[in-house]
Amino acid sequence: MNENNRAQVLLKIFSPLIAIALALLIGAIFILIAGANPIAAYAALIQQSLFTFFGFGDTLKKMTPLLFTSLGVMIALRGGLFNIGGEGQIYLGALGSTLVGLYVSGLPTFIHIPLALLAGFIFGGIWGLIPGYLKAVRGVNEVIATLLLNYIAVNLISYLVQNPLEEANAPSPYSPLIAESARLPVIFSGGFVHAGILLALIAAIVTWVLLELTPLGYQIMAVGFNPTASRYARIPVKRTMILVMVLAGGLAGLAGASEVMGLKYRLFEQVSPGFGFDAIAIAFLSRGSTIAVVLISLFFGALQSGARAMQSVAGVPVTIVYAIQGLMVLFIAIALAVESWVKFSKPQT
Incomplete structure (x- = not known):
């Protein structure tokens, strides 16, 4: 292994850790500027989010949609595509599971739950299929397509919950409750943790097997x-691109389905507070590692869960947590630029 290759490997391993450390360090400076103690603030965050029954439950609850969606973003990145449409795919997945939960009745739980989850996956997958087809067949940039589809999805759900799906006499826009047979079971009441977290972990295992141990993973x-070389190797490039986006959308759709089936039991106008965009940061920080996606999703869930504790204990604004997340993305982007420079620079002789 020459010096360039060694530097690339070390950057890939340590860049996410360095990005997180630098973001927390600058976050500590922000906390000092705000007139608070960063040690007390971070201690409160960790204590609340990981070492209290309710707080850890809340962390797992927030981790669930982040893990589903970031797995989808990671699969797309493996296929050379940048899926920033996770937010819209979450909304469509939530719609699919809601429709099955509302209008398919008389089924036992062991059939109704998988059917509602499948609907969430299919609806999210369709929302991924559109930019996948446009990219593969028409050459439309997937970043633009997925970004625009986010707005369409959000406004579509807004229209539906204010009109045909609106609960009668509802004080705010939301649908009626889905059937009890379509609800994910609560695995422990602390933080209302539902079976969606188990499904998300299973999805992570399946994703790892798919990407690392199957011919399809090699194809992706x-x-x-190198799509050009893949064409010469008789790999169906267009079909693979479309399939990658369908899988990415389907996983994000499961995030939306889990929010409806495991937490809210109805479709709200604001299905997601930005899980789809947080998932982009998680996928980039993971550097293509499924295990890292799981761990960083847990970390982001803990950040979001403990933010209120930082505010109440140390007087730190909640927005600092969002600044820390943004700084992580900035530093990992810098690391990617450095890695690209190392890759293409010639070793010294």
């Missing part, structure tokens, strides 16, 4: 690395 990686 080959297309992402």
Whole structure:
């Protein structure tokens, strides 16, 4: 291994850790500027989010949609595509599971739950299929397509919950409750943790197996690395691109389904507070590692869960947590730029 290759490996391993450390360090400076003690603030965050029954439950609850969606973003990145449409795919997945939960009745739980989850996956997958087809067949940039589809999805759900799906006499826009047979079971009451977290972890295992141990995973990686060479190798590049976006959308759709089926039991106008965009940061920080996606999703869930504790204990504004998340993305982007420079620079002789 020459010096360039060694530097690339070390950057890939340590860049996420360095990005997180630097973001927390600058976050500590912000906390000092705000007139608070950063040690007390971070201690409150960790204590509340990981070492209290309710707080850890809340962390797992927030981790669930983040993990589903970031797995989808990671799969797309492996295929050389940048899916920033996770937010819209979450909304469509929530719609699919809501429709099955509302209008398919008389089914036992062991059939109704999988059917509602499948609907969430299909609806999210369709929302991923659209930019996948446009990219593969028409050459439309997937960043633009997925970004615009986010707005369409959000406004579509807004229209539906204010009109045909609106609960009668509702004080705010939301749908009626889904059937009890379509609700995910609560695995422990602390933080209302539902079975969606188990499904998300299973999805992570399946994703790892798919990407690392199957011919399809190799095919996805080959297309992402060099689509031109893949065509010469008789890999169906267009079909692979479309499939990648369908899988990415389907996983994000499961995030929306889990929010409806496990937490809210109805479709709200604001299905997601930005899980789709947080998932982009998680996927980039993971550097293509499924295990890292799981751990960083937990970390982001803990940040969001403990933010209120930082505010109440140390007097730190909640917005500092969002600043820390943004700084992580900035530093990982810098690391990627440095890695690209190392990759293409010639080793010294």
